[in-house]
Amino acid sequence: MRTIKAAVCRSFGSPLQIEDIQLRAPGTGEIEVTLDAVAICHSDISFAEGAWGGSLPAVYGHEAAGRVSALGDGVQGLAEGDSVVVTLIRSCSTCPSCASGKPTLCETPYDGDQGPIKTADGGKLHQAMACGAFAEAVVVDQKQVVKIPAEIPKASASLISCGVITGVGAVVNAAALRAGQDVVVIGAGGVGLNAIQGARIAGARRIVAVDMSEEKLEVAKSFGATDGVLATDAKPWRAAKRALGRGADAVIVTVGAIPAYDTAPQYLAYGGRVVMVGMPHSGATSTYEPVMLAAVGQGMVGSKMGDVVIQRDIPWMVDLYTQGRLELDALISGRWSLAEINEAIADTKTGAARRNVIVFDR
Numbered sequence: 001m002r003t004i005k006a007a008v009c010r011s012f013g014s015p016l017q018i019e020d021i022q023l024r025a026p027g028t029g030e031i032e033v034t035l036d037a038v039a040i041c042h043s044d045i046s047f048a049e050g051a052w053g054g055s056l057p058a059v060y061g062h063e064a065a066g067r068v069s070a071l072g073d074g075v076q077g078l079a080e081g082d083s084v085v086v087t088l089i090r091s092c093s094t095c096p097s098c099a100s101g102k103p104t105l106c107e108t109p110y111d112g113d114q115g116p117i118k119t120a121d122g123g124k125l126h127q128a129m130a131c132g133a134f135a136e137a138v139v140v141d142q143k144q145v146v147k148i149p150a151e152i153p154k155a156s157a158s159l160i161s162c163g164v165i166t167g168v169g170a171v172v173n174a175a176a177l178r179a180g181q182d183v184v185v186i187g188a189g190g191v192g193l194n195a196i197q198g199a200r201i202a203g204a205r206r207i208v209a210v211d212m213s214e215e216k217l218e219v220a221k222s223f224g225a226t227d228g229v230l231a232t233d234a235k236p237w238r239a240a241k242r243a244l245g246r247g248a249d250a251v252i253v254t255v256g257a258i259p260a261y262d263t264a265p266q267y268l269a270y271g272g273r274v275v276m277v278g279m280p281h282s283g284a285t286s287t288y289e290p291v292m293l294a295a296v297g298q299g300m301v302g303s304k305m306g307d308v309v310i311q312r313d314i315p316w317m318v319d320l321y322t323q324g325r326l327e328l329d330a331l332i333s334g335r336w337s338l339a340e341i342n343e344a345i346a347d348t349k350t351g352a353a354r355r356n357v358i359v360f361d362r
Contacts, residue, residue, distance in 0.1 A: 001025075002032075006117070006135035007341045008125070010057045012050030015342045016134070021059070021125060022118040026072035026139045030116075033086055033145065035066035036154035038133045039357045040341075040348050041162050041190075042256070043279065047128060048345075051281040055113050058126035061134030061358075062088040065148070065157040075142050083152070084145040087161045087310055088129040091143055103143075104305040115139075134341060136360060146314040152321070155335060155357045156328035159190075160317055162305070163355060164328065166277060167194025167254065169306015169313060172202050174275045175250035179203030184240050184248040184267045186210045186231070187255035188220040190331060190355045191277060195252045197326060200224030208240045208248070210267075213351070223327060231259075237266035247272055254278050261286040265293060265300070273299040277306075335359045 002023045007016040026032045044060040046052060064086040068078055078084070090110055091103030098106050115127030116139035132138055148157055167190075171177050183199040185192050188211040199207045200223075208227045209220035217228030227243035229236045241247055247269030253260050256278040264274045265288060280286075293299065308314070320326035333353040336344040337360075344356040 001118070002137065003120070004136040005338060006059045006132070007061070007338060008057050008059055009048045012048065012056070016048065016345075018339055018341075020120045021135065022120065022122065023135075023137055023139060024116045024118075026070055026116075028073045029075060029142055030072040030139055031068050031075055031078060031142050031145065032070035032137060032139050033064070033066045033084060034069040034137045035064050035086075035133060035135070035360055037065050037158040037357050037359050039063040039158045039161075039163065039355045040344055042348070044134070045345055045349060046256075046279070046281065053282070054128065055126040057119065057124075058112070058128045059117060059132035059134055060128045062129040062131040063158050063162040064131065064133040064138065065154040065161065066137075069137065078142060078145070078147065083148050083150045083154070083157075085148055085157050085161045085314060086131060086133060086138060086140055086145050087165075088131050089144060089305060089308070089310055090130040090141050093143070101309065102307065103309055104307060134338070134358070136338070146310050148318055149322070152318065153329070155332055155359055156321075158357060159328055159331050159355055160314055163190040163331070164194045164317060164326070165308045165310070165313060166306045167191045168198035168201070168317060168326075169308040170252050170254075170275050170277050170303045171195055171198035171250070173307035174301060174303035175252065175273065177202045177204060177250055180205050181249035182206045182244045182246065182269070184208045184210060184251045185220075185225070186251065186253045186260045186264060187278060188213070188216040189254065189351070192252075192254040193220060193223045193331060193354060195254055195277070196220055196223045196225050201320065201325060206244050208243050210236055210240065219354070222330075235266075237263060240267050250275060252277060256280040258284050258286050265298060268298050270296040271298065273301060276300060276302045331355050332357055337361070
């Protein structure tokens with residue numbers, strides 16, 4: 001067993017505690033990754049606040065990059081020292097969802113209570129989201145990682161693991177946007193900015209960002225939005241439709257706010273669809289007038305992790321980054337140490353941050 005430091009959640013809604021924990025060696029088909037960076041996603045914060053329940057004590061974190069430091073039996077295509085991004089997408093390859101090309105919806109459960117980590121005294125410690133990456137190292141299934149060029153900065157690369165694939169994938173995979181179509185992106189945070197980038201890369205004619213902050217709308221334009229609309233307007237969809245000259249072919253909801261979901265269909269053109277990405281707390285509900293959707297052929301669809309196949313989509317996105325066509329570096333709002341994780345979380349909760357990243361000093 002290897003002793004590492006990790007940020008442990010022992011009580012929902014309480015600050016995370018930096019503790020020594022035990023990490024076992026990788027088993028068959030698993031690898032150990034010593035992390036260089038892990039970003040803070042709003043999903044981590046929601047879990048730590050108890051929004052979706054779960055087992056405690058737990059280690060959260062799922063948006064990471066580092067270097068392979070040990071291999072279990074049967075691992076293929078990876079070697080010690082390889083640079084990789086680590087995702088929470090743990091696909092079994094055999095369930096109906098995986099077999100039909102939808103690994104983000106893998107139906108084979110993973111019991112994080114029986115994962116590779118233990119408390120310092122050998123007690124139960126939950127590996128949240130099959131990652132537990134708010135730690136110096138992780139042991140994960142080999143299918144959860146994708147090899148990347150060593151020269152890509154790990155802080156930037158870590159963002160690909162969730163925020164980038166979720167935003168870009170929501171546009172190119174879930175919405176299946178075609179060149180010349182129009183998009184509205186509700187929420188100009190980390191995932192929203194990547195949805196905007198995805199729409200730009202896909203060849204959208206116009207991209208309207210909707211947010212409650214004028215400052216964030218200006219940032220959205222630097223990532224490719226053609227127009228910005230304040231969500232605080234009485235009927236912001238009217239301003240969006242004026243900018244587009246019509247309704248949107250796709251509305252990407254990247255925030256877990258119920259008002260955003262309630263109003264999302266108002267932005268749609270005939271035949272358009274709402275892509276639901278942001279995750280409200282369990283029990284929260286939204287209301288629609290279904291006759292309107294049915295009458296003009298509109299629809300709504302959920303998108304988990306951008307519907308990506310990581311071995312296909314992450315190399316494509318990495319290549320776009322190396323070409324200068326996908327921005328990663330500017331998505332980073334701040335760099336923090338593991339000891340500063342609670343301050344980084346507090347900064348993220350203000351809504352001003354794009355992505356805060358925990359960087360490990362090697």
